[in-house]
Amino acid sequence: MRIPCPICGTRDRREFTYQGAAELLRRPAPDAGDAAWDDYLHNRDNPCGEARDLWFHEAGCGAWLVVERDTATHEVMGAELAEKVAS
Amino acid sequence: MANLVALSPCEGLLPQTIGAVTIAEIDPGPVTAILPFKGQDKAVGEALKSALGLGFPAPGRSQSKGGARAIWVGKGEALLMGAACPDLAGAACVDQSDAWCVVEIVGDRAEDVLARLVPLDLRASQFKRGHTARTLLGRMTASATRSGAKAFEIMVFRSMAETLVEELTRAAGAVAARG
Numbered sequence: 001m002r003i004p005c006p007i008c009g010t011r012d013r014r015e016f017t018y019q020g021a022a023e024l025l026r027r028p029a030p031d032a033g034d035a036a037w038d039d040y041l042h043n044r045d046n047p048c049g050e051a052r053d054l055w056f057h058e059a060g061c062g063a064w065l066v067v068e069r070d071t072a073t074h075e076v077m078g079a080e081l082a083e084k085v086a087s
Numbered sequence: 088m089a090n091l092v093a094l095s096p097c098e099g100l101l102p103q104t105i106g107a108v109t110i111a112e113i114d115p116g117p118v119t120a121i122l123p124f125k126g127q128d129k130a131v132g133e134a135l136k137s138a139l140g141l142g143f144p145a146p147g148r149s150q151s152k153g154g155a156r157a158i159w160v161g162k163g164e165a166l167l168m169g170a171a172c173p174d175l176a177g178a179a180c181v182d183q184s185d186a187w188c189v190v191e192i193v194g195d196r197a198e199d200v201l202a203r204l205v206p207l208d209l210r211a212s213q214f215k216r217g218h219t220a221r222t223l224l225g226r227m228t229a230s231a232t233r234s235g236a237k238a239f240e241i242m243v244f245r246s247m248a249e250t251l252v253e254e255l256t257r258a259a260g261a262v263a264a265r266g
């Protein structure tokens with residue numbers, strides 16, 4: 001599996017560390033309430049198919065990426081910088 | 088008073104010639120990590136340019152001027168080597184002299200040796216002079232820069248010097264054994 005880092009170009013999966021669903025970028029407001037925070041911290045979809053995940057280009061440029069991939073076929077559709085997605 | 092003797096990271100380990108490659112240690116001189124603050128990339132590049140004649144390198148690139156070199160080593164970060172760091176108001180500058188182990192691997196089979204260790208296409212058609220990459224060498228994070236038609240410069244943190252030498256010499260031995 002290879003991931004197209006927007007900074008470094010397409011790189012081997014070994015250079016990256018997996019974090020989890022990109023939901024993590026959608027942090028609720030501090031006063032959003034217990035239900036919103038419980039959802040944010042603990043509840044994730046488990047998609048068979050398209051997924052958006054956070055990957056860290058640990059052995060490369062050091063950027064956090066949001067990678068779109070298919071969990072069923074392992075196809076990687078694209079990647080963008082997490083800072084652009086979050087801002 | 089104690090008489091302190093400076094030892095380089097690969098002291099006693101290099102140089103070694105194995106088959107068609109020679110692996111030697113390089114003394115990079117002073118090393119400074121330069122990290123421009125938000126929105127200061129351009130100003131820092133211009134300040135470097137006027138002080139040393141080289142700019143802040145683009146991702147995957149290195150620049151050199153006289154004995155000074157600037158190597159991109161990550162998002163928003165470059166290493167200035169071989170020259171004292173000028174006053175850069177728009178950047179965090181951290182002295183990392185003696186923190187890096189710098190090794191050059193030269194020879195006809197240098198690409199073949201690195202191909203066994205680095206998950207990146209380092210052939211001259213893809214990775215040209217002045218190109219640099221943060222990547223893996225074996226299990227270590229490393230910086231690799233093409234320094235010549237048959238030469239690469241590899242940098243790892245100083246604490247990994249012995250592992251770097253072991254990985255490179257073992258790979259060079261395997262390449263030489265295959266003929």
Ligand SMILES: [Zn+2]
Nearest residue numbers: 005008060061
């Ligand atoms: Zn990258």
